[in-house]
Structure formats: C-alpha cells, structure tokens
Amino acid sequence: MSKGLNGKLVLAISSRALFDLSDSHQVYMVQGIEAYRQYQIEHEDEVLEPGDAFALVRKLLSINASLGRERVEVVLVSRNSADTGLRVFNSIQHYDLAISRAAFSGGRNPHPYLNAFGCDLFLSTHAEDVRSALDAGFAAATILSGGARRAENNELRIAFDGDAVLFSDESERVYQSGGLEAFQSLERTSAHSPLRGGPFKGFLEALNLLQREFPDETCPIRTALVTARSAPAHERVIRTLRDWDIRLDESLFLGGLDKSAFLEAFAADVFFDDQTGHCERARQVVATGHVPHGISNERPDRIPE
Incomplete structure (x- = not known):
C-alpha cells in the first residue's frame, strides 16, 4: 500500500x-x-x-x-x-x-x-x-448512531472483537457449521498454529507502534480484546498475538457473555465487532463500529442498513 x-x-x-x-x-x-x-x-x-x-x-x-x-x-x-x-x-x-x-x-x-x-x-x-x-x-x-457519549478524559481506549476483526473468520466458520464442540476441538489441536490476520490487524499494529513511543506508565492509548472465546480457545489467541509481536493491554475472554457491561467497565471510546447483534447491544454504551466482514455478514439479513 x-x-x-x-x-x-x-x-x-x-x-x-x-x-x-x-x-x-x-x-x-x-x-x-x-x-x-x-x-x-x-x-x-x-x-x-x-x-x-x-x-x-x-x-x-x-x-x-x-x-x-x-x-x-x-x-x-x-x-x-x-x-x-x-x-x-x-x-x-x-x-x-x-x-x-x-x-x-x-x-x-x-x-x-x-x-x-x-x-x-x-x-x-x-x-x-x-x-x-x-x-x-x-x-x-x-x-452506528445512538451510542452513549463518554465524559472526556485523556486516555484513548479502543476495544476489538477477535474473530473476523483482528483475526480471520476461519474459526468462526467452524463454530457456525459444526457448533461449539467442533470449534473447541479445532482450537485445542491448533493452539500452536497462529491465526491468520483479519481486517483490523494492520490498524492494531499501527496503534501498537504508537504505544511503543511512550513510556508504559504514561501511554495515552489503551487497547483491549473483548471476545466471546473462553478456555480452551484462549490459548491460540494468546500465541497468535505473540507471533505477531503485538501487545494488547487487556484481554477479556467472556465465553458468550454480553460484552456491553465489560465495554462499559473498560470505558471504551470505540468498539469494533463483526456481528450485528453484538454491535446493537454495544452501541447503547459505547460508540460502535460494525465490521461487515466474514461469515456473519454473508447473509443479507445480518447486514445493517
């Protein structure tokens, strides 16, 4: 580019x-x-x-x-x-x-x-x-319009979903076709095989480079992974980020829990997710960006107007 x-x-x-x-x-x-x-x-x-x-x-x-x-x-x-x-x-x-x-x-x-x-x-x-x-x-x-407006502070906080945002949707496709058991089996056997990058990998890399220009204790940028994954599917994510040499400040493995309360606790300025259901809930508490990428956006009824 x-x-x-x-x-x-x-x-x-x-x-x-x-x-x-x-x-x-x-x-x-x-x-x-x-x-x-x-x-x-x-x-x-x-x-x-x-x-x-x-x-x-x-x-x-x-x-x-x-x-x-x-x-x-x-x-x-x-x-x-x-x-x-x-x-x-x-x-x-x-x-x-x-x-x-x-x-x-x-x-x-x-x-x-x-x-x-x-x-x-x-x-x-x-x-x-x-x-x-x-x-x-x-x-x-x-x-997406309608999100809450946060009180001003000096720290920029950006939250990302994992699959189909930071990572490819390869694992999400297995989950949607074979269910949770097939997904977890894949993640256990592939724990040491890094995931392919998703559309936001490059942006996260650019943010990470900016973060490294500040001392850790005074960096005004904070990033978080907020994902529906949980153990045992967490290991592949952690090893993938190590392989990319990318640091995330916080990682939340929620096992399917609603992300909204956790985004509010993180005080995110913006959250990026590929699934419209997650976005609709998140937009009530944080500015939200829908990423129309991957299998969850291949059905027309899942693409927001």
Whole structure:
C-alpha cells in the first residue's frame, strides 16, 4: 500500500461520522441532492454538533501534542462535493481540529482515495463505502448512531472483537457449521498454529507502534480484546498475538457473555465487532463500529442498513 503521509497513522473519516448531519441528511433523503446542496449552503455558517466518532478523532489528534511531533493524521473522505462540504470544514475550524486534507467525491464511493492517503482505518456511516474499503484491504467500519457519549478524559481506549476483526473468520466458520464442540476441538489441536490476520490487524499494529513511543506508565492509548472465546480457545489467541509481536493491554475472554457491561467497565471510546447483534447491544454504551466482514455478514439479513 502507498504511504502518502510518510508513515503516519492515518484515519480517514466521513462527514457524517465526524459530525451530526442528521437534519441535512433527512433533507437529502426526502427532497434530493439539489435541495440538500441548497440547505448546506444556507446553513454553512452554522456549526455542526459532534458526531459519533468526534471524540475518537479528537483523542487521536491529541497524541501529536503528547509526542511533540506529527504521528497521527486525520483526513476527511466524503461523498459531499467541495461546495456542500464547506460547512463541514467550517465546523472543523470551529472545534480547532487539525484536519487540513480532504477528498470530496461528489456523490461517488470515495474508497479509491484511501490508498493514496495511506489509510490505516476508514470510518463512515455509509455501509456500502465501508464494504468497498474492506474488499480493497483496508480496516473499515460503519459507525452506528445512538451510542452513549463518554465524559472526556485523556486516555484513548479502543476495544476489538477477535474473530473476523483482528483475526480471520476461519474459526468462526467452524463454530457456525459444526457448533461449539467442533470449534473447541479445532482450537485445542491448533493452539500452536497462529491465526491468520483479519481486517483490523494492520490498524492494531499501527496503534501498537504508537504505544511503543511512550513510556508504559504514561501511554495515552489503551487497547483491549473483548471476545466471546473462553478456555480452551484462549490459548491460540494468546500465541497468535505473540507471533505477531503485538501487545494488547487487556484481554477479556467472556465465553458468550454480553460484552456491553465489560465495554462499559473498560470505558471504551470505540468498539469494533463483526456481528450485528453484538454491535446493537454495544452501541447503547459505547460508540460502535460494525465490521461487515466474514461469515456473519454473508447473509443479507445480518447486514445493517
């Protein structure tokens, strides 16, 4: 992949993930593109309210100040035109967010620009764009609205599901086809065989590199694995992360328990999961990104609108 921004950790984010554009989006859905364009022009001096990924963006950008150098870049990647996107840039300036680069694709899928920016993660509210980005090899998630807004603190906390997110869905396929016994048997016999990487492996690696630039006791980034796995399926996960030389600060093996209470206890800023049922529950307590990858998303009724 191209690294157009000199090896920085790069987050590409859509307008509707960064800001609350629900009013103008309703105009678009009901009245069409021209009414939407006119609405945005008429309201371009009105500051937008923060969206579901706003706090995550602000915390990521604050890492640059903590390190004293530019190691994180956030770029706006939007289906807007530059004309309708002016309101978004005005709001970026209002909140003093260090976002200066953007790609406005004029209604088309913007995912072709992710490679040019050297993107590590793409967040959007547009499920089709997210699936296209995943198919192209990028970590990507659909930000689901309605999650709780956390009180501001200085630590960035990111939680990940395991199978089909950090890891491939190879074990999940066995579980769904053969049940728990077949899954556990596979994991016992494959305990020393590392799992293949999933779509978020590269993003976790980039986060891990950032963490290593801080002393352990003052690192402002904390990561967690929150998985339905439990013993004996835990061993393969642990050995896989060792093989990758990736550190996770916390690992929660829940054996099928509801993840929501544990995400709340971890105080996650965002949680990434491939299964819509987990996402629907998690979004009540934390900003949640649905990762439409793997066997759980091959049935149309499991893909969220």
